[in-house]
Amino acid sequence: xxxxxxxxxxxxxxxxxxxxxxxxxxxxxxxxxxxxxxxxxxxxxxxxxxxxxxxxxxxxxxxxxxxxxxxxxxxxxxxxxxxxxxxxxxxxxxxxxxxxxxxxxxxxxxxxxxxxxxxxxxxxxxxxxxxxxxxxxxxxxxxxxxxxxxxxxxxxxxxxxxxxxxxxxxxxxxxxxxxxxxxxxxxxxxxxxxxxxxxxxxxxxxxxxxxxxxxxxxxxxxxxxxxxxxxxxxxxxxxxxxxxxxxxxxxxxxxxxxxxxxxxxxxxxxxxxxxxxxxxxxxxxxxxxxxxxxxxxxxxxxxxxxxxxxx
Ligand SMILES: NC(=O)c1ccc[n+]([C@@H]2O[C@H](COP(=O)([O-])OP(=O)(O)OC[C@H]3O[C@@H](n4cnc5c(N)ncnc54)[C@H](O)[C@@H]3O)[C@@H](O)[C@H]2O)c1
Numbered sequence: 001x002x003x004x005x006x007x008x009x010x011x012x013x014x015x016x017x018x019x020x021x022x023x024x025x026x027x028x029x030x031x032x033x034x035x036x037x038x039x040x041x042x043x044x045x046x047x048x049x050x051x052x053x054x055x056x057x058x059x060x061x062x063x064x065x066x067x068x069x070x071x072x073x074x075x076x077x078x079x080x081x082x083x084x085x086x087x088x089x090x091x092x093x094x095x096x097x098x099x100x101x102x103x104x105x106x107x108x109x110x111x112x113x114x115x116x117x118x119x120x121x122x123x124x125x126x127x128x129x130x131x132x133x134x135x136x137x138x139x140x141x142x143x144x145x146x147x148x149x150x151x152x153x154x155x156x157x158x159x160x161x162x163x164x165x166x167x168x169x170x171x172x173x174x175x176x177x178x179x180x181x182x183x184x185x186x187x188x189x190x191x192x193x194x195x196x197x198x199x200x201x202x203x204x205x206x207x208x209x210x211x212x213x214x215x216x217x218x219x220x221x222x223x224x225x226x227x228x229x230x231x232x233x234x235x236x237x238x239x240x241x242x243x244x245x246x247x248x249x250x251x252x253x254x255x256x257x258x259x260x261x262x263x264x265x266x267x268x269x270x271x272x273x274x275x276x277x278x279x280x281x282x283x284x285x286x287x288x289x290x291x292x293x294x295x296x297x298x299x300x301x302x303x304x305x306x307x308x309x310x311x
Contacts, residue, residue, distance in 0.1 A: 001072075001281055002047045006062050007054035008034045011076050015051045018270045044069050049100075049281055055148040056080035056157075060090070063101075067093040072100040072281040078161035078300065079103040079293045087297055091290040100286035102277050103293050105165040109272035111263060112233045112244040113166065116222065119231055119246060120170050126227030130206045133166070133222050135159045136215025140189045143213055153304035154192030156185075159211035160303070164296045167207065176295050178203050182307045188214055198303055229256060238267035 003019050005012045008028035016023050025042050028034035036042050039050070039062055049072035052062050060081045066073050067090060081087045094101035107113055119125065137159075143149040149158070167175045178200040186195040194213040200206070222233040229249045235242040241264040247256035280286050 001049055001278055003049045003051055004039075004042055004047045005051045005053060006039055007052065007058075007076075009053065012051070012053035014270060015053055015074075015274075018274045019051065039065055048072060049074070049277075052076060056152075057148065060086050063090055064093065067097055067099060067101065070097045070099055072277075072286070074100075074102050074104050074277045077103055077105050077165070078157055078296060080157070081297075084294070084297060084301075087290075087294060091288060091293075094286075094288050098285060100277065100280035100283070101288050101290075102280055104273060104277075105162060105169075106269040106273045107162055107166055107236070108169050109269040109276070110236055111268065112236075112242055112261075113169070115244050115261070116224070116231060116233060117170055120224075125224070125229055125231065128171075128205050128224060128226045130225045131167070131170075131208075131222070132224075133163050133207075133209045133220075135163055135210070135220050136212040137218040138214065138216040140194050140213040143192075143194070144190045150190050150192050152192055153300065153307060154187075154190060154196075155194055155211045155213050156182075156196045156198075156304060156307065157300050160196060160198065160209070161296055161300060163209045163211060164299055165292065167209070168292050168295065171205070173291070176291075178205075178207060180207070180209075180299060180303060182303055183208075185307050193307065196307070236267070237263055237265055237269070240264050 001022055002024045003022045004025040004027060005016045005023060006027045008026045008031040016026060024047055025036060026034040027036045027039050027042060029037045050066040052059060052073060052075040054062060059075060063073055063075060079087065091101065179202065180198045180200050182196065183199045184197040185193045188194050197208065197210045199208040218239045220233065220236050224231045230247045232245040241262050243260055243262040246259045250256055
């Protein structure tokens, strides 16, 4: 598979390294290390797939060009368009041209996220009462200084898209019945929100998700409390060590039986995700599940307008 990387910034360089010798060209209008300035400049028969690592605004035009030319597409989260109709148009184009179209939410390949999914799918936790997520990094200043990042709904679209995707990955389509609202929104240092909490406390499964750019040590936590026990993630491999704790409830009350798995390893998600994308490209009819993208897009749009109302 011959791939090209569009957008040779932080993420593009990472994708280029993972693709290794598969990468036959790079495109960036600003970075002098890129061979081409626009995707249209790259000879169309010289590649099979496109890794889109641009800011959100150019994504639609770049993806549309690639799909129209029957190229497989991996796009960095979030998949962003000006309208939901454009999103649908891209999905139809991918289907019509029988190519893979995948939005990269790399945390699905985080070992403890996969462990959590297995535990939830097994049903041993019984009724799930509550899920609390925290995703924080200390990039407020970098975001403020970036040419494109400190805009729109800020950390909500940036980290909130990851959290929505994670919730969908763990809880499946029933999560789409939830009605999330913004509980708190702050602009501590930036023009766009740099701290947001959204939640749904009215459903049977209570969910609270907090995201911030002001956590000077990058961190992720998840706490799930359920009828028969609880499960907890602390940190990600890239910021490790990261731990997964499963606690089995003791009745009527008492110290639970605890199993802890701690990982000290480099981030495996990028290589695993690339492998997954390659497997999609190899399918004779690549499966395109667009419902998650559509749900994340509409949820973010809805919450962003709610957030503006609160401004
Ligand atoms: N999954 C993750 O953990 C993760 C982490 C960081 C960023 N991202 C996502 O990756 C994407 C890029 O983020 P980044 O941090 O690499 O941004 P960045 O600003 O570092 O890089 C973007 C690059 O795209 C180039 N570019 C702009 N318009 C272009 C166009 N039309 N064609 C080709 N290149 C163009 C810019 O010149 C820049 O070099 C965003 O969607 C972001 O949300 C994901």
